[in-house]
Every structure is written in C-alpha cells, then in structure tokens.
Amino acid sequence: MAVTYRENQQKAANDGASQFVEQYYLCVNGSPQPIRNFYVSSNTKYTQSTLPANVDISINGAVLTGGPDEYEQMLKTQRMTPAGIEAKVRYEVDSWDCHILNPDFAIGCPDNLLQKYDEEKKSGKTTFSREYFNRASLLLQVTGTIIFGGGDKDTRKVFNDVFVLVPNWDTHVKNPSRNAKRWLILSQNFRAL
Amino acid sequence: MAPPTGPRAGVSGASTRGRGNTRGGGIQKRSAAPRTRIDRDGDIAMDAPARGGAAPRGPSRGRKSNQASRVSARTAQNIIQYGSKEFTAEPGRGRVSLNPSKARYAHTAVLTVTGLDFTDSHKQLPALLSFLERKASKNQTKQITINKSVVDGSTLFIQVSKDDVPNFLHLDGFTYGPNSAKLAIAESDKPWPQKKAQLTEQAAQTKEQLKGILFNRYNVETRILDLSALGQDPVLVSMGLFERNNTAEKAFKALVFISDQQFDTAKAKAEAIQGVTLASNGLSTISPVFDLAETFPNLKMLDLSNNKIENMRQLTKWRQRFRSLENLIMLGNPIETQEPNYKTELMQWFPNLQFLNGEQVRTAEEIAARDAATRPQPIPQAGSDFRDSDGVGENFLRTFIPLYDSDRSTLLSTFYDEESRFTLSVVNNKTDSPGPAWHSYLKFSRNMSRITVDTARTQRLFEGSATISNLWKQLPATRHPDLVDQTKYIIDCHAIPGIPDPTGQSPAGVGGLLITIHGQFEEADKDSGKTGMRSFSRTLVLGPGRPGRNAIRVVSDMLMMRAFTPVPLFAAAVGIDVQEQRKAMVMELTNRTKMTLEYSQMCLEGVDWDFDKALVAFEEKKSILPADAFIAA
Numbered sequence: 133m134a135v136t137y138r139e140n141q142q143k144a145a146n147d148g149a150s151q152f153v154e155q156y157y158l159c160v161n162g163s164p165q166p167i168r169n170f171y172v173s174s175n176t177k178y179t180q181s182t183l184p185a186n187v188d189i190s191i192n193g194a195v196l197t198g199g200p201d202e203y204e205q206m207l208k209t210q211r212m213t214p215a216g217i218e219a220k221v222r223y224e225v226d227s228w229d230c231h232i233l234n235p236d237f238a239i240g241c242p243d244n245l246l247q248k249y250d251e252e253k254k255s256g257k258t259t260f261s262r263e264y265f266n267r268a269s270l271l272l273q274v275t276g277t278i279i280f281g282g283g284d285k286d287t288r289k290v291f292n293d294v295f296v297l298v299p300n301w302d303t304h305v306k307n308p309s310r311n312a313k314r315w316l317i318l319s320q321n322f323r324a325l
Numbered sequence: 326m327a328p329p330t331g332p333r334a335g336v337s338g339a340s341t342r343g344r345g346n347t348r349g350g351g352i353q354k355r356s357a358a359p360r361t362r363i364d365r366d367g368d369i370a371m372d373a374p375a376r377g378g379a380a381p382r383g384p385s386r387g388r389k390s391n392q393a394s395r396v397s398a399r400t401a402q403n404i405i406q407y408g409s410k411e412f413t414a415e416p417g418r419g420r421v422s423l424n425p426s427k428a429r430y431a432h433t434a435v436l437t438v439t440g441l442d443f444t445d446s447h448k449q450l451p452a453l454l455s456f457l458e459r460k461a462s463k464n465q466t467k468q469i470t471i472n473k474s475v476v477d478g479s480t481l482f483i484q485v486s487k488d489d490v491p492n493f494l495h496l497d498g499f500t501y502g503p504n505s506a507k508l509a510i511a512e513s514d515k516p517w518p519q520k521k522a523q524l525t526e527q528a529a530q531t532k533e534q535l536k537g538i539l540f541n542r543y544n545v546e547t548r549i550l551d552l553s554a555l556g557q558d559p560v561l562v563s564m565g566l567f568e569r570n571n572t573a574e575k576a577f578k579a580l581v582f583i584s585d586q587q588f589d590t591a592k593a594k595a596e597a598i599q600g601v602t603l604a605s606n607g608l609s610t611i612s613p614v615f616d617l618a619e620t621f622p623n624l625k626m627l628d629l630s631n632n633k634i635e636n637m638r639q640l641t642k643w644r645q646r647f648r649s650l651e652n653l654i655m656l657g658n659p660i661e662t663q664e665p666n667y668k669t670e671l672m673q674w675f676p677n678l679q680f681l682n683g684e685q686v687r688t689a690e691e692i693a694a695r696d697a698a699t700r701p702q703p704i705p706q707a708g709s710d711f712r713d714s715d716g717v718g719e720n721f722l723r724t725f726i727p728l729y730d731s732d733r734s735t736l737l738s739t740f741y742d743e744e745s746r747f748t749l750s751v752v753n754n755k756t757d758s759p760g761p762a763w764h765s766y767l768k769f770s771r772n773m774s775r776i777t778v779d780t781a782r783t784q785r786l787f788e789g790s791a792t793i794s795n796l797w798k799q800l801p802a803t804r805h806p807d808l809v810d811q812t813k814y815i816i817d818c819h820a821i822p823g824i825p826d827p828t829g830q831s832p833a834g835v836g837g838l839l840i841t842i843h844g845q846f847e848e849a850d851k852d853s854g855k856t857g858m859r860s861f862s863r864t865l866v867l868g869p870g871r872p873g874r875n876a877i878r879v880v881s882d883m884l885m886m887r888a889f890t891p892v893p894l895f896a897a898a899v900g901i902d903v904q905e906q907r908k909a910m911v912m913e914l915t916n917r918t919k920m921t922l923e924y925s926q927m928c929l930e931g932v933d934w935d936f937d938k939a940l941v942a943f944e945e946k947k948s949i950l951p952a953d954a955f956i957a958a
Contacts, residue, residue: 142783146773153774183822183833190817193707206704215698227752227772231786231881233866234825238833269823271839273864273883275752280701289703290887292862294841296821321710321817321841324703325860325892 141235144265148315149230149272152297155313157223157276160207167207168200172240172316177301181240185298188319220281223291228274233296237269241301263304266314270297278324294321433472434490435513438481441506449502450476456501457483461492469493477518484517534560535576535583548597549626550584552577553604574613585620600626600652608632610639618646625649631657636664644674652680706893709811712819718838721867721877722816726805730846733797740879741790742871748786749800752887760889761850761857765801793882804847809913810936811906815843815892824868824880837868837880843892858889910936915956918943924954 152170159167172178173187189196189203196202211221236253238246249267252260272295280287297315302308438457443449454471462469469492472484485493490512497510538560542551555561555577566576588594598621603614608629617624624647634640634655653671660667672678672686679687713719721740728736741747750772751763763770770776771785787793806813817840824837842863849856866880907929914925914936920943932938 139779139783142786143779146779146782150773185822188819188821190710190819192704193710193815193817195710195712195819209702210704211701213699213701217699219699219701221701225774227750227774227885229748229750229771229773229883229885231746231748231866231883233881234823234834236825236832237823239823271864271866271881271883273862273885275750275862275885275887278703280703287700290860290890292841292843292885294839294862294864296839298823318823319819319821319839321819321839321864323815323817323841323843323862324706325815325843325862325890 140260140265141232141268145230145232145268145270148266149228149270149297152272152295152313152315153225153228153274157225160223161221162207162211166200167204169311170313170317171200171320172298172318173199175240175300175302175316177240177242178298178316178318183239185239185318187317189317189322190320191322192324220279222279222281223276224279225274225276227276228272230273231271233269233271235268237267237298239298241267241299245301245304266304267299269299269318270315271295272297290325292323292325295319432487433484434487435515435517436483436485436490436493436510437513437515438483438508438510439479440509441479441481441501443476443479443481450474450481453481453501454483457493457496460496460499461489465492475518482513482518531564532579532583534564535580539580539584543598547600549600549602550598551602552580553602553606553628555580555606557605577614578616581614581616581620591623594621595623598624600624600628602628603632604628604654604657605631608634610634611643612639615642618643622646623649626652628654629658630654634658634660636660637667637670640671647675649677650675651677653678654682656682709815710817710819714820714836714838717867717877718818718840721838721865722808722840722842725865726808726842730802730804734794737790737794737797739875740877741793741882742874742878743789743791745790745793745879745882746786746788747793747796747882747884749884749886752885760859761801761848761855763886765799765850766886769796769800801848801850804849805844806846807913807936807940809910811909812894813844813892817841821866824866827869827871827878835869837866840865840867845889845891859886860889860892861886907934910934910939914939914943918947919955920950921954921956924950 156170159165159170168174171187171189172185178185187199189199191203191206196206198205207221211218213219236249245267248261249264252264274293274295276291276293278289278291280289295317296319298318300313300316303312303314438453441449441453454474458469458471469485469489472486474481474483476482483493493510494512496508499508500506501508538558539550543549544551556573561576564576566572584598585594588597601617601621601624603617606614608614609632611629611634627647627650635658637660639660653675655661655667655671668681668686671681677692679685679689679692711718725736725740728739748771749766749769751766751770752772769785771782773782776782776785787796808814819839821837821839823834826832826835842865843861844863845858845860847856847858862885864881864883866882867877868880870876870878910929911922911925914920914929915922917940918925920928925939928942929936929939932942
C-alpha cells in the first residue's frame with residue numbers, strides 16, 4: 133500500500149524531531165558548537181520576517197531576554213563548581229514525543245517557496261518535492277535526567293523540555309549548507325523537576 | 326585426566342578436601358584399577374556433600390591422639406570454611422562461580438537409599454557404594470559409577486547419571502550386609518541436601534556459642550558491636566579459641582562472618598551495625614581483623630584503642646576502606662608517640678572523619694561544604710512563568726483539571742475537535758519504582774525514544790475527539806490536586822504564533838497559547854483498586870475554536886508520566902508567597918464551601934494547609950458545623 137499523505141507528514145516530523153533531539157542535547161552537554169545555531173534567532177528568514185516570530189526561551193521559569201547565548205552561559209555556569217573547576221553535567225533523554233502543530237507553517241517562508249508548495253498541494257500529485265513535508269511546525273516534549281557529576285555520588289534530576297520547532301527555510305533550497313538544522317527552536321520551555 | 330593423588334594446591338576447595346573427603350581413601354585405592362573415575366577432585370561443587378559426611382570421620386582416621394585438644398579448633402575451622410568457601414547454601418550472594426550451575430546437573434539424577442543404619446556411615450559407606458556400583462553394573466557393557474554421595478540422617482543420597490537410573494532402581498529391595506537389611510532405592514524428589522544441615526553438631530554448637538557472644542556484645546541503642554578484649558571473654562576462652570594466634574584470627578573471622586549472616590541486605594547491615602569496637606585486643610597490625618572492612622564497609626565508628634599499633638604501615642590495608650567513617654579512636658596505641666603526625670594522615674585517609682580520639686577534627690558542615698564545592702550548581706528555579714493572554718489559560722485550566730478527573734467526555738466535547746491530538750508517554754518505566762504499575766498505559770505510550778517503528782508511532786497518536794474519547798475511557802481514573810494548591814503545580818504558559826486558523830482566513834496562522842503543567846495526580850488502578858501517586862508533565866497547545874464551537878480548542882495535548890516526585894519549590898515561593906498562598910486558599914475554600922473566612926482558615930490549619938484534605942474534611946463535618954460557620958445568605 134502506498135504511503136499516505138498523513139504518514140509522510142508524520143514520518144518527516146518524527147525524523148526531524150529525532151534528529152533534533154540527538155543533536156541538541158549533544159550541544160547542551162557541552163559540544164563546541166554554539167547553541168544559538170538551534171534557534172530561530174540565528175536565521176534571517178525569521179528575524180526579518182514581517183510576521184512576528186521571536187524566539188522565546190523560558191528556563192526554570194525565567195524568560196531569557198538574552199536569548200540562546202544567555203542559555204549557553206547558564207549551562208556553562210551550571211557546570212562550574214564553587215571550587216572553580218568545570219564538572220560534568222549530562223542531560224540524558226529518557227523520552228520524547230512530537231506532534232505536528234501546523235502542517236502548512238508559513239511564517240518566514242519565502243514567497244516563491246510558499247507558492248511552490250501551494251501549487252504542489254493543489255495539484256493532486258502523489259509524489260512531492262524533497263522538502264515538501266519538512267515545512268510543518270512541531271510540538272516536541274522531551275523528558276530526561278540531568279546528571280550532576282562530581283563528588284562521591286552523582287545527583288540526578290528529572291528535566292522536561294518543551295519546544296516549538298519551525299522549519300529552517302534555508303534548508304529548502306538547492307544545495308543547502310550541510311550543517312544547517314532542518315528545524316529551529318521558536319519556543320523553549322525548560323524545567324528541572 | 327590422571328586420578329588425583331592428593332590435595333591440590335591452589336584449588337580453592339583443596340584445603341577442605343585433603344582433610345575431609347569421604348572417600349579420599351577410596352579414590353587412592355581405585356586409582357590403581359583401570360577405571361575412569363575422574364573429575365572428582367578440584368571440583369568445588371562436588372566438594373560440598375563429600376565434606377558433609379566427612380567431619381565425623383576425621384577422628385577415625387588414625388588421628389585419635391591429640392584429638393580432644395583440637396576439637397574446638399577444628400570446629401572453628403569448620404565454621405570459618407563454612408563462611409569463606411561455601412556459598413551454595415546461600416543464594417543471592419553473587420558468588421555464582423561457587424554455585425553449581427543447573428546445566429551441570431542436567432544429565433544427573435539424585436536417588437535415595439534407605440533401609441540401613443547409617444550411624445557409622447564412614448565405616449560402611451565405601452563398601453556400600455561399591456556394592457551399589459557393582460550390582461548396578463552387572464550385565465552392563467560399561468562400568469556404572471556413582472558421581473557423589475552424602476548421608477543425611479537415615480538416608481543416603483547418591484547422584485548418578487540419568488541414563489543409569491533404571492539400573493539403580495533395579496536394586497530396590499536387594500538385601501545388603503551382615504544383617505541382610507533390605508535396601509529401598511527411590512528417585513529423590515528432594516534437592517541435594519545442603520551443607521547448612523551438614524554442620525556437625527560440634528560446629529553448630531560452636532556457632533551457637535559465637536552467636537550468643539555476639540548477641541551479648543551488641544548494643545542495640547548505640548548500634549555498636551563490641552569486639553573488645555576478645556581474649557578475656559570467658560566463653561571464648563573456655564572454647565579454647567584464643568590459645569593460639571591463628572585460631573584467634575579465625576575465631577575473629579568466624580565472629581565477623583556470623584554477624585554478617587544475620588542480615589539479609591547490605592542496607593540492613595549498615596543500619597544495624599554502625600560501629601565496632603576492637604579495643605584491647607593486643608593488635609599490632611590490623612591484618613587479622615582486615616575482614617571487618619569487607620563485611621562492614623559503611624561503619625561510622627571504629628574503636629582501636631589500647632592495642633599495639635605502632636605506625637601507619639600497620640593500618641595501610643584499611644586506607645581505601647571505611648569511606649563513611651566518622652569516628653575513630655586510636656588512643657592507647659604506641660603510634661601516638663612514635664608517629665605524632667598520624668592524625669593528619671588519618672584525616673586524609675578517611676574523608677568523612679569528624680572525630681579522632683574523641684576530638685572534633687572536622688564538622689559535618691565542613692564536609693558538606695567541601696562536597697558541595699566539587700558539585701555543579703544547578704540552574705536556580707524561578708516561579709511560574711505564566712504569561713497568560715486575557716485569562717484564557719487560567720480559565721481553561723480551571724475547567725480542564727477538574728473535568729479530566731470527573732467528566733472526561735464533557736471535557737472532550739468542550740475543547741477537543743476532529744483535529745485535536747493527544748498522546749501519552751511513560752517515562753520512567755522502572756519496575757522497582759514505587760507507585761502503581763504502568764501496564765494500563767504502556768501499550769499506548771508514545772515514548773519515541775523507545776517506540777521507533779513508524780507504524781507504532783502512528784498508531785499511538787490519537788487524533789480527533791472520538792478516538793481520544795475511546796482511549797480516555799480505558800485509562801485509569803485520576804485525581805489531581807486542586808489548582809489553588811500552588812505547591813503541587815508548576816505551570817508555565819506563553820503565546821506562540823503560527824497555529825492553524827480554523828476559519829482558513831489567515832494563511833500564516835493565528836496566535837495560540839502553549840501551556841506546560843508539571844504536577845502530580847492520584848490514580849486508582851482499575852483491577853486492584855489500589856491508589857498511588859504519579860508525577861506528570863502535560864503540554865497543551867490552545868488555539869481559537871472553529872466558528873460556532875467553543876471559543877477555545879485544544880490543538881495538541883501531550884501527557885508525560887513518570888514515577889512520583891514532588892515538584893520543586895522555588896526559593897521565592899517559600900516565605901513571602903506562603904502567606905499570600907494561604908490567603909488565596911482561605912478565599913477559595915470560602916468560595917466553595919460558603920464557610921466564613923475564619924472557619925475556612927481553621928479548617929485549612931487543621932489539615933496543615935492541604936487544600937484537598939480541607940475539602941474532604943469539610944464534607945465530613947459540614948453537617949455538624951454551627952450555623953454561624955457559614956456566610957449568612
């Protein structure tokens with residue numbers, strides 16, 4: 133049986149979320165890559181969009197006015213022990229789940245792309261262009277464990293991280309940059325529990 | 326595979342074997358004959374029963390002289406070996422290598438031989454066994470052998486190959502011996518007798534005596550085991566255990582082993598025995614008592630006073646041990662004068678040491694501060710980040726939370742439509758976590774780090790109120806705490822753009838509200854009726870409703886459940902906000918019950934400011950409340 137439209141949508145969303153989860157927590161755990169690459173604030177399509185699409189980061193209830201860089205700084209501070217040594221703080225994902233919020237997300241999308249996808253949708257074709265299904269906004273909820281290293285016993289804490297991910301339109305062109313993320317964080321709601 | 330000719334050095338069972346093998350002599354003798362009786366020696370598992378019958382044989386093997394004086398030493402040794410070598414009788418100790426694996430016995434069977442008087446088994450046994458083997462082998466092409474044997478009371482257990490069982494059963498009813506006793510041979514339904522029952526009477530008696538000593542020397546209140554001045558203990562002295570150094574060491578090991586045996590878990594042990602006194606034992610080194618560190622690694626108090634320890638070298642073996650030691654007493658040892666620096670060094674050895682010779686050398690605060698200094702500093706908790714838009718979120722939650730508990734179908738028809746999505750996932754699927762079992766949720770759990778197949782992921786996505794309704798009917802009933810109790814919830818909320826417009830007028834989407842609820846609920850298991858707590862994080866995305874429907878619709882509803890832990894209290898909420906919150910609770914209770922503010926406050930105070938309990942208490946007592954408890958209508 134041919135794969136249905138809905139199944140294609142779901143698969144694109146799940147694969148995108150899966151890849152995001154993998155890459156994002158590597159970065160949170162201290163990879164050299166700057167964390168800002170994961171957020172819409174790093175993307176001109178969103179920062180210059182006529183419709184408002186500002187990044188919203190809330191960490192343990194505090195809204196970060198400094199954006200992703202402030203979060204990166206917070207993560208660094210967290211790793212620092214009072215003794216001034218950088219300890220290991222590891223975020224381990226135990227569970228994640230993802231919904232499609234808006235399958236035809238349009239904010240920040242260049243007009244030519246909008247037009248192209250709109251025509252494809254109306255054409256009644258059964259095959260779609262490569263990035264056709266990668267244009268949904270996603271709701272992603274991740275639950276995991278933070279392991280605070282150091283001392284005799286590691287302390288563990290549950291965390292819950294909720295994201296609204298939106299398409300990175302820069303990957304919808306021919307030959308996109310290899311390091312570009314397919315989805316970017318529009319909103320993040322983190323809680324250590 | 327040459328037949329063994331004597332005890333093997335280096336084999337862990339060797340020391341027991343040389344002395345006590347039931348049929349040691351037999352093996353020697355038969356080795357001359359071209360028979361392939363092999364693999365008996367060096368086989369630790371087989372060693373067990375052999376020794377069981379062995380102990381009483383010892384004296385009969387030409388060691389009659391000197392016997393009396395060695396009895397107590399021998400029994401002590403028995404106990405010690407019992408302790409150090411044999412673990413088959415005690416499952417769950419992790420020394421699997423000493424346990425005979427089941428596979429090894431897959432081709433053997435155990436038979437019982439009864440009908441004989443086995444009181445002098447050590448004399449009769451070799452003859453009887455060879456009689457059995459001879460008769461069983463009659464008219465057989467190969468020699469049939471008995472793998473091992475042990476006498477337990479009036480029964481002789483023999484282990485033979487499964488194939489040979491009929492040949493042995495054939496001997497049932499044979500007569501044997503000068504008294505023409507009738508043999509009864511049958512397949513055993515009992516397991517191979519364990520050595521526990523095989524402790525000789527003397528050994529068992531010794532063990533009981535040692536137990537008695539331990540009992541008398543244990544202080545229930547201080548949880549200290551007093552093993553001081555063992556050499557002067559009248560019972561130990563009368564047992565002759567401290568006549569020589571080597572038996573003294575073994576007696577100590579036996580004491581430690583027996584104390585260890587009294588506990589099922591390491592936790593119970595650490596809890597019950599927090600300190601040990603080894604004072605006045607004439608110890609010049611801790612080597613003889615080293616085992617203490619293995620058996621009681623979590624000791625908090627250790628008293629080594631009035632011994633003969635001269636320098637740190639005599640203590641080195643304990644250097645990486647006793648990591649929780651808080652109190653150490655070294656008074657009355659030559660080390661005090663010979664190595665005046667020993668205190669500093671001991672403090673380094675034992676990082677949690679607080680008292681040395683009764684003097685405080687560190688405070689608990691210092692230790693806590695030192696440990697804290699090596700730990701990362703978690704990102705602090707701020708209060709709820711509830712950026713509501715025009716009270717939409719708050720009003721929604723006030724309806725949503727109680728309705729999910731009481732009337733899920735109304736909840737669905739109000740806020741959910743054909744395109745609403747719901748998923749649930751179970752996060753902490755550990756079986757050892759307390760709380761109700763997860764089975765009612767597991768088959769619906771869309772934890773995508775576990776559910777990796779596309780079809781399963783699609784199946785576990787519930788789309789449309791009808792589908793969701795179907796699922797919710799199958800889920801256990803829940804009871805969420807009242808929203809007014811802010812200590813049980815953390816709720817964040819803010820607006821997000823780009824939600825699909827149900828009217829289709831705005832192609833770029835409309836604004837929506839993202840709500841994340843962290844909290845807890847009580848659940849009743851459908852089958853057992855047991856209740857238990859769970860923690861959850863639930864994310865809801867709200868958008869404007871379709872024309873002609875409720876103004877608000879649920880776009881997405883994502884429920885994640887895990888084992889219960891209370892939500893964290895943020896620093897700002899403690900103190901200042903408590904008063905505010907209590908006021909809010911009083912107001913809310915008054916609103917609901919129509920009691921006066923005073924009575925509402927009294928009611929809440931009576932239940933320690935637990936709003937849910939207050940409601941329950943009100944329901945229980947409202948009939949007996951005076952009229953002036955209520956606000957005049």
